[in-house]
Amino acid sequence: MTDSQHRFDAAEREAVYRAIALRRDMRHFTPSAPLPDEQLERLLRAAHAAPSVGLMQPWRFMRLSTPAWRARLMPIVEAERQRTAxxxxxxxxxxxxxxxxxxxxxxxxxxxxxxxxxxxVFGRRTLPREMAWSSAACAVQNLWLAARAEHLGMGWVSMFDPDELSQALALPEGSAPLGLLCLGPVPDFYDQPMLEETGWRHARPLADMLMTPPDLGA
Structure with a gap:
């Protein structure tokens, strides 16, 4: 590619930062038909373009959008919701x-x-599981941002017993479910993260996340 193909102009750069700033973990959706196949494939291709340690690409996606699957999974999520409470x-x-x-x-x-x-082994010899999880999370973030750019909401549901969900999905040995992803049109995007809007918790400023290394001298 030429140098110009690798560069973002000011409007493109602003659009990337805007999508990051406006992304929300959504819980309220507008009931609607399944997404067009070409749109869902476009979103999944964005997820599949994520970086991964050692190019291991450890993510797998399973489409569970039928009424039967929703009915099968709801009790699993509800049970963990009660345990969390x-x-x-x-x-x-x-x-x-x-x-x-x-x-x-x-x-x-x-x-x-x-x-x-x-x-x-490349890049994950000392942290094999952690680097696999981190790589899969990058794919989810890509999907989240692509969905936001397409004016779709997404929510990452992590309330489930992993063994129970693995059994329900008939996952092969060595696999692990990381989340249920709700994706689609929303009535409106939250102005702030939902947990802030409801007063459950407030995000901490960037300054609190910056660590000072030990002084090694000049």
């Missing part, structure tokens, strides 16, 4: 008032699955 103690009732998933209403429901270890 129990673990929260005095905040239990407050938590139960939150909407924590959009499995019923989203146009699409996908599972993100960590594939069995393929033996990749």
């Amino acid at each position: 129990d673990a929260l103690g005095e905040r239990s009732a407050e938590f139960l008032r939150l909407k924590v998933e959009g499995l019923r209403d989203s146009a699409e429901l996908l599972a993100i699955v960590l594939a069995p270890d393929d033996g990749t």
